[in-house]
Amino acid sequence: MRAEVGLMLGPSLGINYSPRSPPNAKVKERSVIHDCVSQFLNETEREREMLYIIGLGLGDEQDITLRGLEAVKKCDKVYVEAYTSLLSFGLSTHALEKLYGKPITVADREMVEEKADAILSHSLSSDVAFLVVGDPFGATTHTDLVVRAKKLGVNVKVVHNASVMNAIGICGLQLYRYGETISIPFFTQSWRPYSFYDKILNNRSLALHTLCLLDIRVKEPSLESLCRGRKQYEPPRYMTINTAIEQLLEVEQMRGGKAYNEDTCCVGLARLGSDDQKIVAGTMRQLRVVDFGAPLHCLVIVGKENMLELVVRKLDATRGICARAPIHDTVLHLSFMSVPCLMMLKYLTSNLLLNAKELIHVI
Ligand SMILES: C[S@@+](CC[C@H](N)C(=O)[O-])C[C@H]1O[C@@H](n2cnc3c(N)ncnc32)[C@H](O)[C@@H]1O
Structure with missing residues (x-):
């Protein structure tokens, strides 16, 4: 590499290699090039902060x-x-x-x-x-x-x-079928922003899933302390899936755009990536009362599930990955089960090595 850099640097230093140069001049040229190359490499190879x-x-x-x-x-x-x-x-x-x-x-x-x-x-x-x-x-x-x-x-x-952005893949909904992610902030008496609603509406109109990230308040100065001019911090707060659903339903009631309702299918995910992660699928009404335990929590509002997603989610339910799947969904989708769907189940049984017992659970 040093030789290559030397050849590159030679002309830029005004030194031309010529077979006719006298031997002494050649030695001098070589030494100048050698010094320059060493300096160049020292600077580029040196581990910088x-x-x-x-x-x-x-x-x-x-x-x-x-x-x-x-x-x-x-x-x-x-x-x-x-x-x-x-x-x-x-x-x-x-x-x-x-x-x-x-x-x-x-x-x-x-x-x-x-x-x-x-x-x-x-x-x-x-x-x-x-x-x-x-x-x-x-x-x-x-x-x-x-x-x-x-x-x-x-x-x-x-x-x-x-990241949470890819770990949610575990619930069986395909990552490339998500729309814009939203953040749900804690509502206060005087601050109840509804701006995330339009994004859900848009995602749902495109049949896409919506990942809802839930507010975290760590070391936030209290309003009163700010008014008094002496910062005092509130205890940390992490939004639960239950609070998120309460707020989502309030916004739907206020906006009335029919983006979702209590019967909309969602998946709640808590502490993803840790040994005691908890994932539960159900309607908003069902998930509103589930105890998901310690933070962090996030929520997926399901768009339109394709058949693969549906089957995977049902399988997860039987294997205990998703703790519960809404029964009415299963009945609805399976009553429409057509030849391609049955072929897909056959594919799943042969390729994912599912056993017959699991398959019966799904059906
Ligand atoms: C602002 S995001 C930060 C994401 C982080 N940098 C990452 O790549 O995962 C934080 C929000 O994502 C969600 N979140 C992050 N980690 C989570 C986890 N392990 N389980 C469930 N939700 C999680 C929560 O809603 C949390 O409030």
Whole structure:
């Protein structure tokens, strides 16, 4: 490679290789080129300080990728972003510190949004890791941090990981049949935004599924404390599937666009990626009263299921992945079961190695 670079650099340095050059001149030329090439390679090959933005995955500290772990190990400073998502053990950094063998700074929204320069200035002189639960660009964009880093001349490397955006695939609804994802914020007495409704309406009119991400409020200053001019923080809150459904039904009542109703089929998913994840399919009325347990929760409003999705969901129900499937759906769809559908069931039994007992459960 050094020889190739030398040939490339020679002319640009004003040095021409000529078979007729005298031997001494040739030696001198070679040494100038050698120095320039070494300098060039030293600069490009040198490991430069880096800001690593690393996805942690969804379950616990073990879900970091090998590439991510290697990066963390060589960093002098490690931050964990703690306001857009949550690992199964909550906000505690103890497990992460034990695995990485170094202290971790919890970066709240204020730190990331208002004091990012402190994180970035460290990255100019040493390697820094910025950890994000899930994937750094899955439903949370840390693009702002990347743009600011680039402006300051900080090198950035991203290490991806699993995200809620793809983990929802486990419920059997195909990822490419989802429309726009929505976020449902906690309603307050004076703030009840309905803007997500039109997106659901649009998705449903196109027969697409809607992933609803539910609000997280961590280290939010209380309104009263802001009025008093002295910040005091509210305890953390994570929206449950039950609250999300209450709010969705309120919005439907107010807007009346018939985007969905209490009988609309949904899937509730809690703590995806952890050992005690819970996934339940049912109507809004049914899911409204299910206890999904600890956070985090999200909800899928089902569009129009195709036959494969339907069969997979029913199978999941029998295997306990989706705890419950709405009975009326099964009856409705199976009464329309035609020859192609039966052929597909045959395909499933032969290719997915389902046994006859499971198939009977589905039917
Ligand atoms: C703003 S998104 C952050 C996504 C994250 N960066 C990722 O790639 O997964 C956070 C929301 O996604 C949903 N969510 C994230 N992780 C989840 C999990 N493990 N189980 C269920 N829902 C989850 C919750 O509704 C949560 O409020």
